[in-house]
Amino acid sequence: MVLGYLLWGGIAQASGVEGHRLRIVTSILPIYCFTINITGDLAEVENLLPPGVEPHDFQFTPREMRIVGAAQILVVNGLGLESWLSRVLDAPENRKTVVIASAGLEADLLPLAGTGSLTSTVPLARSSGFSRSARDSATENPASAWNPHFWLDPTLASRAVTNILAALQKADPTHAEAYAHNAQRYLGELAALDAELQAGLAPLKDQAIITFHDAFPYFARHYGLRVVGIVEKVPDVEPSPRHVAALAALIRREPVRVVFGERQSPSRLVDMLGRDYHVAIAQLDTLETGALTGDAYTRGMRDNLRTLEKALR
Ligand SMILES: [Zn+2]
Numbered sequence: 001m002v003l004g005y006l007l008w009g010g011i012a013q014a015s016g017v018e019g020h021r022l023r024i025v026t027s028i029l030p031i032y033c034f035t036i037n038i039t040g041d042l043a044e045v046e047n048l049l050p051p052g053v054e055p056h057d058f059q060f061t062p063r064e065m066r067i068v069g070a071a072q073i074l075v076v077n078g079l080g081l082e083s084w085l086s087r088v089l090d091a092p093e094n095r096k097t098v099v100i101a102s103a104g105l106e107a108d109l110l111p112l113a114g115t116g117s118l119t120s121t122v123p124l125a126r127s128s129g130f131s132r133s134a135r136d137s138a139t140e141n142p143a144s145a146w147n148p149h150f151w152l153d154p155t156l157a158s159r160a161v162t163n164i165l166a167a168l169q170k171a172d173p174t175h176a177e178a179y180a181h182n183a184q185r186y187l188g189e190l191a192a193l194d195a196e197l198q199a200g201l202a203p204l205k206d207q208a209i210i211t212f213h214d215a216f217p218y219f220a221r222h223y224g225l226r227v228v229g230i231v232e233k234v235p236d237v238e239p240s241p242r243h244v245a246a247l248a249a250l251i252r253r254e255p256v257r258v259v260f261g262e263r264q265s266p267s268r269l270v271d272m273l274g275r276d277y278h279v280a281i282a283q284l285d286t287l288e289t290g291a292l293t294g295d296a297y298t299r300g301m302r303d304n305l306r307t308l309e310k311a312l313r
Pocket of ligand 1: 056149213214215235288
């Protein structure tokens with residue numbers, strides 16, 4: 001049996017105590033959405049990264065230290081996205097229950113592409129997962145370099161919701177039934193979202209797109225789009241002139257009709273590609289960050305659907 005969580009510390013005080021709500025800290029926006037749709041008001045859910053702050057290369061500040069310190073449970077994406085957390089969690093005072101939302105998805109994960117590719121080259125070191133997670137080989141492959149952006153496929157997001165539900169029911173059995181009820185409702189919303197995306201994107205099947213960073217391979221696989229190039233292969237590292245020339249050649253060869261930038265990180269390079277190579281520009285949302293509301297994930301996915309329909313039709 002694959003467990004969706006690792007138990008690192010005592011959480012007995014969390015459950016069944018009148019007036020004490022479970023204190024949960026999530027790492028990034030989609031994980032926050034999945035978690036709060038399960039708990040509703042029955043637990044305190046706080047997101048570690050403030051709105052507008054992206055998870056790649058995140059730097060811990062005293063603010064996040066305090067948040068982690070007060071948490072009973074941490075719910076994370078896993079797959080190396082929160083590698084900056086492992087050092088913090090190594091401190092004895094920060095031994096927490098950590099729920100890895102992506103646990104059990106191994107068979108459906110996509111690797112980060114190799115260095116010669118026009119798609120991703122995120123270094124291995126930042127993709128190796130939590131150092132501690134090697135304890136449980138069922139949840140992480142320490143030698144792996146998986147693309148962490150699984151949440152952009154709603155069917156994989158649903159499995160993360162199920163993982164988080166199981167862990168929260170165990171940590172807070174008093175509310176197990178209510179959590180299950182809430183999760184069921186949210187899973188229904190995710191299924192409806194997926195059906196809407198399937199219907200909307202079916203006419204766009206096999207279209208070639210370039211995205212800003214390597215966030216959309218799960219989305220593209222699920223909905224039949226082809227991500228043929230990535231502008232910024234390593235997050236937050238300016239691409240080389242050689243890479244830009246290769247993208248330009250790709251735009252002509254495929255041909256690529258739209259280069260997708262990101263709503264959260266405007267790029268001069270994306271604008272330049274559009275201008276110099278006469279290709280349309282549109283903005284997709286990776287949902288890595290944004291306003292912390294329960295509907296941010298489903299709403300953001302629908303915004304992406306509308307953006308794609310408008311840009312590629
Ligand atoms: Zn990313």
